[in-house]
Structure formats: structure tokens, C-alpha cells
Amino acid sequence: MTNSATNLRLKLPVACIILEVIIIILFGALVQYDNETDAKQWHKELANGSSNYDNDFYYRYPSFQDVHVMIFIGFGFLMTFLQRYGFSSVGFNFLIAAFALQWATLMQGFFHGMHGGKIHVGIESMINADFCTGSVLISFGAVLGKTSPVQLLVMSVIEVTLFAVNEFIVLSVLGAKDAGGSMTIHTFGAYFGLMVARVLYRPNLDKSKHKNCSVYHSDLFAMIGTIYLWMFWPSFNSAVTAHGDDQHRTAMNTYYSLAACTLATYGLSAVVAHDGKLDMVHIQNAALAGGVAVGTAGEMMLTPFGSMIVGFLAGTISVLGFKFLSPILEEKLKIQDTCGVHNLHGMPGVLGAIVGAVTAALATKDVYGDGLVCLLVTSWESVPSPDFMVKLPLLRNRQTPSKRAFTQQFNSTLPTLCVAGWLMCFILKLPIYGAPPDTI
Amino acid sequence: MTNSATNLRLKLPVACIILEVIIIILFGALVQYDNETDAKQWHKELANGSSNYDNDFYYRYPSFQDVHVMIFIGFGFLMTFLQRYGFSSVGFNFLIAAFALQWATLMQGFFHGMHGGKIHVGIESMINADFCTGSVLISFGAVLGKTSPVQLLVMSVIEVTLFAVNEFIVLSVLGAKDAGGSMTIHTFGAYFGLMVARVLYRPNLDKSKHKNCSVYHSDLFAMIGTIYLWMFWPSFNSAVTAHGDDQHRTAMNTYYSLAACTLATYGLSAVVAHDGKLDMVHIQNAALAGGVAVGTAGEMMLTPFGSMIVGFLAGTISVLGFKFLSPILEEKLKIQDTCGVHNLHGMPGVLGAIVGAVTAALATKDVYGDGLVCLLVTSWESVPSPDFMVKLPLLRNRQTPSKRAFTQQFNSTLPTLCVAGWLMCFILKLPIYGAPPDTI
């Protein structure tokens, strides 16, 4: 699967099998069906007057499958644009994603899914595990072609764990809203990946730079990835938002943001190109920045108008980043960001956090009506329909708009985690992984 | 992205950015969330006893995503069968679709979505915008390879506007039913495209005809487009039909029509081929004609038996069109229909309109029971569940079957609009767009 002489005969099997055995043992000890997947518990709820049609499966599963396609087809094929790495990107993407979603179920369960010492799993935990996996794949984009599958598995173990810690701090401790993950998924994944790319810097890699170029069919395969990510991003951002208007609005805001972002991308790409031709790398990546940038504010009353402005800005900074910032990152900071994740996930993610903070600060009872309550509870707290009106007065006093705006801000935990991650990443430099050589 | 020396450096950015800025301003002035996406309004409905699970998001969004895949993957990849235009077809398809869905939201809103001077948007407006986009992409198929992206954007502005006018006349003024768009989407898109192709006729284009041939991998990419269109057509036809039996029946009728159409296509293709081999162009296109032909009648009590006969006929005329009619169109009428949209969307669309008229004329209370009411209201009028039985006697007298059959007929507005469009299309001949040259 790699053209290199890398011998995976021992290292990869040992890593895969040991990790899977550890996961299976931990699942056996800790994981239980939640109330909606357990036969006994669900039939108790049915006896209490629920209907089988109330099972959350019917209101989350279609979104889950869209997210699933983004993770496995979207990310997998987006990274095939490098001719040399077509196989690796799809094949390694598959392996890492299948591992990360299991590990994420455990790590996210530890931090916010424990019920009497057990992790409860259901459709929401499946979506959240896929989200965490998305963050790992973003980081993979920054180091594509410089790592062996074993290194990627080790990176996943570390990143998933830190992701769960960061997510816990941002959502549960600070109480921020971030349903589409501008902060927790995209910003975190991008900067984690850049950090690893810095650690793995290879001064001689540019010697084989001509192999990095894309070819006709590679670009068509990559467009499959791009378009699936683009189409299903409304499902991604709305997958775990509150039911009803929230989920509906999030999907629509994302749809408009992406449409505006696409026009900005084509326009800007033609401006900055040398010869007036469109650059496929811009189209494959920057057109998606609109989805990242409404990840936090998408569920708020951002309006289609606001969403389109955010999308337009995101596309603009992303194209400019590819053109002007990426070369600087490589030359000055020695970060070879293979897929340009800084431009697609990093900067638009920061923009998304700022937009989210501003939109939350502007939220008033006049605009949201009784829906303001949904803005006050975090994604991890459910707003169950029955006692909805009872909870309302309690929650309304909990946080003032100014406090919300504060917690929405670009969170202070990120730098801390980056430093922690940096130290741990030196583990990846140990000469035991059989990484691919610089030149083939 | 094109192999030509076309310099897009100024024209494309100017077009993209000006159009997007106009759209954003109009959205800011005119567009509002509807009752199901607005936090305040929806929470008022919740207070009146609605449940979050009643939000139309859950009953339309999966169909919307299927339609979205047809627009971006289906149409995009279907047109990659020409080796020379692989990039262009996917890349330009992406740009035009992202533009057209925004413009369509505004234009369709003007004609049938205004509430107190504001356009209300929600999942239904998103689906309808995607439908209108589909019509533009059908026209794109007729002019593929003869137009620059700027010309395509100008064409989209005109076509989307005329589409909304035509749709308003057919559905609201004439009161026809056309949920799957045999008339409004397919017939309109196909003949608009043929008209533009006639305007842009280039006598020397056939000199580079050998570049039009397909190659192995192009054909596999095109099959991705074909199969996605084929699989999701039941969702396309049923996406905006009334909830309940209508939506269920429409999906099923389309499914059977497509299956029968596929067997007719394979059979006929082998008959008309020179050497007894199957022609990939037939399979990639004609197998889809069954979906077009039940676009109008799909929601009626067409029965699986009737659907299969319609599908079989549609496949037959489509293959025969590719074989015998397309060469005549090019030689006699000087219409170079690159993708054969006349065979896939034009003739099957007319067949669909006729089938719809006949099926509507045969509708009786004996067959439809109380469901006859759904046949009497157009797609743009909602049949809300609560006052359903109250509305029934009022509506029943509104139109007699014969009047319905009349309004279903191949509508008289189409020729008018074609003439109007023809005049406007001369705009596309202005020598300012940087269109690709005849030979490369």
C-alpha cells in the first residue's frame, strides 16, 4: 500500500491487535446499552406511554449516516488528490477512523457519559465518536505522506484522549455551545495536526515535491470527497443540536453559508491564480470553509443573511491562506501542512468561534422567544420535551448573555493542550515506526 | 481547469463576487426564517401543543439530502463521460449549482413564498431551490464544452428567473400537479438548453469531435453519476408531495418505473448497436428516463403496473432518440446536444406530462377515496393535517376531473417562454465571456 520498503509485517499487526484487544476488554467492563437501545429499559418506557416512533434513532440516524459518509468517503477521498498517496489516504483513513471511533466512545464516555460507573451508548454517542474521529482525520491531513500507519495509530490514541479532555473543558466546564465543533473539532484538530507536522518536519522532503502534484484522475477522486463533505455539512452541524427548530435552522444556515463560500472561493481562486485558471486545490478545500465557520453559530438565530456573510468571509480567508500563508508556514515555521488543514479547518474554525461568541452575546428574548433556553444548555445536557416548560425558569437565570459570550470565546484551554500535546508528540519521533523515507 | 487559454482572471471573479454580493443584500432585505426554523415562532407552536418531532425537518430532510446528492454528485459526475470535460463538468457544475440554489430561493420566493413582504425559508424552499438548480444543470448538459463559466453564470441568472415564472404559471395559475417536475423541471430545462445550444452553434466544433469520445475511467466516473441519479430518483419525485400515502406511493411508483426502464434500455441498446455491444451512453442516460416520465403521475394511483409500462416506454424512446434523433438535431437543426438532454429529459418529460394528464383525468373517488383531495391541491398549497377534513368538501367542488386533465396538459406557456428565452439568449453571444475555442 505504500511504495516504500517499510516493513509492516510485525509492527502493524501488533499495534492493531493489541489496541483492539484492549478496547474489547474495556467495552466488556464499562459499556452498556442506553435506555433507547436496551430491550428491557425501552420496553419499560413503552409501558409508561412512549411510542416506538419516539425512539431517538428516527431523529438522529439519518444525520449520523451523513456524518459517517463524511468521515469515511469525504475525508478519505479528499486526500487522494496527491497522486502518490491515493491508496494510503483512503486505506489509512479507513483504519484510523475505525480505530478512533471505538477509542472515542470510551474516552468521551469517561468524561460525560458515565451512569453508575458504566458508559451508556446509543445514537448520540455514535455521532459524537464520529465527530472526534473527524478531528483526528483533520490532523491526519497535515501529516499525510510523512507517517506510517503505526505512527498514525499512536497519534490517534493521544489525540482522541486530549480531544475528550478539551471537549469536556469547553462544553461542560466553560458551558460553551459548539454543536458543529468549530472550536472542539476543527480548530483543535487543525492545530494538533500542525503541531505534529512540525515535530515530524523533514528538511529533505521537498526534494520529492514533484510527486506531490495532482493528476487528472486523482483530482476527480478528490472531488468526490469534497462534494460529499460539502453536501452533508448541514447534517454534520445539526447532528447533535436540540430537536425541532434548532436542528432545522442549523442545517439551513450551514447550507447558505456553504453556497456563499463556494462563490467566494471560485472568485478569489481566479484572482490569485498565476494564469487566471482555477486552482483545483482551492476548490477542493476552501469551498468547505463555510461549513467550519458556522459550526458554533449555526444553531443560533444567525439568519440566512448572516450565514452567507460568514461563508463568504470563510472562503476568502481560506483561499488567501492557501496562496500566501501556507508557503510561509513551510519556510519560516517548518510546518509542511500537506493538505492545507490550517486554511480549511484552522482559520475558519477560529472565525467560527468568534462568530459564535458575537452571535451568542447578541441573543435576546425578543428574537429567540422561549427558544432562548436551548441556547443556555450545552450539547451534553438534554432538553427533554416533557419537562421543558418546567426547566425554563430555572435555566433562564443561569447565565447572562455576557457570561455566555465570555465562555464562547476562543478558549484558554487550547494553548495549554497544545503544549501538552507537543511534549507527547515527541513519542512519534522514536525510531520504531518504520516511517516512509523522504524520497522514492 | 479548462485546457484553453481562456483568461478568467478578471471576468470570473467579477461575476462571482458581484452576484454573491447582490444575493447577500437581497437576502438581508427579504429573507426570513419560516415558522419551523424561527426559534420564537416554533416555540410558540410548541406552547400550543406541537411536539419538536412534528417539525417538518424530520419528514423532508432525508429526501432533501438525496436530492442534494443528485444535483452535486449525480449531475456533476454524469457529465464526466467526455474525457476532455471531466474537470469542467464537475467543477462548473459545482459553481453553477451553488449559485443557482441561492438565486432560486429568491426567485421562487418572489412568486410563491412571500409572507408580508418577506420570503420565508425552510426545508421546502431548500428542496424547491435544488429542483430549480436541477433544471439549470439539465440545460448545462446541452451546452457542455461550448461555454465559459461566466456564460454559464449568466445563463443561470436568466434560466432560474424564467423557471420561477413558468413554475408559477403551471402550478399556481393553471393549477396543475407536477411534484416530480416532468413539465416544470425536465421539459423546461431540456428545451431551454437546446435553445441555448442552438444559439451557441459552432460549425467547426465537429473538427475536434474525436476528443468527445469517452474513455475507460471517464465512463466509470460517469456511472457514479448515473447510479446516484437512478437510486435517488424516488426521493426526487416524492420530496415535496403531500405527507403520508402520497409520498410513499410516489417513491414506489418511481422505483418500479426505473427498474422497468433499465431493462428496456439494455434490450434496446443491444438491438440498435452496430456490433451488438451495449453503448455506455445509452445506459448512462436512457436508464434514467423512467424517473422523468413518472414525475407528474408518480403521486397518483398509477399502480406499479402502470409505472412499469411508463418506464418501459420512456427507456425505449430515449434509446431510439440517442440513436436516430440526435444526429438529425445536429445536422438539420444545428443543435449540438452534448449530453443528449433531449433524449433523457426532453421527450420523457413530454411523455410524463401526457401520462399525468391521462392519469388525472381517470381519477375517481372510487379509487382515491378521501385521498382525492390531495390531487386537487397543488404542490404549493399545503394540506395541513388538523383541518384536513374541514377543507375536503370545499375543495371537492373546486375542479372537475376534466378541468384537471385540461390544466395538466402540455402547457401552453412553454412555447411562449422559449421564445422569450431565445431572445435573451443572444446575450450569451456577446464576445465578452472568454468561451473556449473550437479546437485544442
Add this chain to the structure above:
Amino acid sequence: MTNSATNLRLKLPVACIILEVIIIILFGALVQYDNETDAKQWHKELANGSSNYDNDFYYRYPSFQDVHVMIFIGFGFLMTFLQRYGFSSVGFNFLIAAFALQWATLMQGFFHGMHGGKIHVGIESMINADFCTGSVLISFGAVLGKTSPVQLLVMSVIEVTLFAVNEFIVLSVLGAKDAGGSMTIHTFGAYFGLMVARVLYRPNLDKSKHKNCSVYHSDLFAMIGTIYLWMFWPSFNSAVTAHGDDQHRTAMNTYYSLAACTLATYGLSAVVAHDGKLDMVHIQNAALAGGVAVGTAGEMMLTPFGSMIVGFLAGTISVLGFKFLSPILEEKLKIQDTCGVHNLHGMPGVLGAIVGAVTAALATKDVYGDGLVCLLVTSWESVPSPDFMVKLPLLRNRQTPSKRAFTQQFNSTLPTLCVAGWLMCFILKLPIYGAPPDTI
């Protein structure tokens, strides 16, 4: 479409058109809308207090579309890995699937959908027809490249008929549960295909063996098939299970089984490879075995822990099968299993049947609570919500765990059917089909 000199001019059209005409006549005579798709019947139910949102369309259609993608994209592209058969696999897959789903509607209708002499069709019959089609496509995988499209159509006629008989015996007579079809779909399809491959054995085929090798782009196309099958398998296994916790749990068990299976596949593949490189054929196939192996037990309280163990085992036996068993099948038994369906569907299907029998035998009221009833009714009997609690005491005495375990066992009908099928398959050896020659 084939490189061979095979002349399809007469045989294919005759087969396609005659078969389609027969199907249309039978549909006209026998097929009716069911209560949820018939306008009159459904509006009677509405008058009795049902809501349009209760229509089963909303609870089955998203799963149906996922299954549809697996059948047409998944199976179609999975088989493109052979460079020589790229076109054939997608194109013939399309033809056979479009035929088989119509024939399956009739055959399955005869055996368990008759209501007063009529076959009732709706979303469940559409899913079941797709399932039966899946079984035919599994068999197609075993004979890929050795058959003409006419032979494949004849094979489909026979296989669909026998599939319906076998399904009737397993589900209705023996009363086994097999929602995901470990036994009825995968085991049946695989062994039927192997039998046909044995019948069509060609001693000289290995002379052109070098044409069987995969190339770069073929492998990427095949990965599209693999990943779609992998992603949507949870929908496949849960598509016809009972609503509520059953459907939710089945999807989740399948998701965990597949994730564990993928890690086992990558690990084992690197172990058994000659040079320590991953074998794309293993990844494209064995990673899916986890879905097959929980087809029967997935709806039971298998727990995530149990699902992962089953997935891990399935991946292991599948990789070992590709490495060690396939060469033996070809050399000793003269079975050229082109796509290795024995390793992906055959052995994992048998494993799934055993796991299902054990899990069913262990089912207790203590674990399942009132949900135990769902385990006692087969897929073909519906558990309607209203009279659910009434039925409960009646059903509880119907079968004891030990009897259930017995009926779950590797069913005795399979060998019988294989012999019957074997005889009928000699029909395929008649020299009338224009099969492709051994060497090109």
C-alpha cells in the same frame, strides 16, 4: 462493454424484453398497493385517527435508500477491482439488480405477501426485494468474468425463486429470526454462487490470470464500493427489524462489529502478506465480514462487547480464507471464486448463524424484559403497536429458548436447496448464451 466478440445483438434484447413483459403482465394481474401506499385505504386509516406522520415510509425509507446504495454502488463498484471487468461489473450489476428486484417482489410476494390473491407492496417489500437482489449479486461475485449477461439473467431467475423458497422455510416454517440475513442472504448467496462457479469451471481460464490483477485506479473505484458497504451495513441489518429499540440496537451492534473487524483485517492482512505490505483485496473484502456475522444476532442483546468479539473473529477467518482457503477451492474443488465471496459472505454467514443460535438460546426475560416478545416473532410477522400488550402473553408461551435455539441453527434446508440448484444450474451450460471466451 465486454472486450469479447460476444454478439449480444439478438440474445440480450430478447431476454430483457421477454422477461420485462412477463413481469409487467404478472404485476398487472397480481400486485396491489398496500394499506400505506393506497390512497383510499390510507385515508380510511387517517379517518380512524392515524396521522400522516405514522406512515411507515418515514421509519423505513432512509434505511431503504442506504440499502439501495449498497446494492447498486456498493456491490457494483466493489467488483471493479479487476481491471479487465470494470465496465462489466458495474454495468451488469446494474442490469441484474434492476431485474432481480422486480422478480423478487413477485416471488417473495407469492410466499409471504398474498392478501386475498393479491401481492401487497410498500416500503417493506421494496427493502426485501433489495435484500434478495443482494443475494444474487453475491453469487455474481463468484462467477464475475465467466458469464454473459444473458446467463446472469437466467441465473437470477432461478436464484431469486429459490431464495424466496428458502427464506419462506427458514423464516416462516422454522420460525428463525434473521433480519440481517446471515443465513438467508449471505450464506445462501455465497454457496449458490460457488455452485454455479463449479458448474462453469474453465480449466484454461488461468492462462489469462495476469489480466485479473488490479491496478491503481481500479483499486480506488473498488474502495468506493467497499466503504459504502461498510458504512451502510448498520442500515442493512436494521432495515426490517421491529421499530424502536430493536432497530436502534441492531444498527449499533453492526457498527461496533464492523469497527472491530476492520482492525482485525488490517492486522491479519499484514501478518499473512509476503512482504509485510497490506493486501488491498483483504481490505476491500474482509473488513466487511463483521457486518455479515452479526446479521442474525444483531437485533438481540448481543452487547457492544459481544458484537466486537464477533466482528474480530469474522475479520480473522475472512483474511485467513483469502490467503489459505481460496487457492485450495480453485485447485482441489475446481471452484474459481473470482471475488472471494466464500471468504466474505460464506464463512462469516455460517459464523453469524451460529452466533445467532447461541445468543437466542441465552435470551432471558431478565435481560430482555418485555422486549423478549420481539425475539419470538419472525421478521415476517408484524408486532403492531396498538395490540402489543395483548399479544404478549400469547406469544410468550409459544417458543421456549431451547426450541428457538434449534430453529436458529444452521438450517437443514440449505443443502437440499443447493442440490436442487445444482441440477438447475446445468441449464447455464447450454451453449446458447454467448459467454466470453477464456482468453482475450
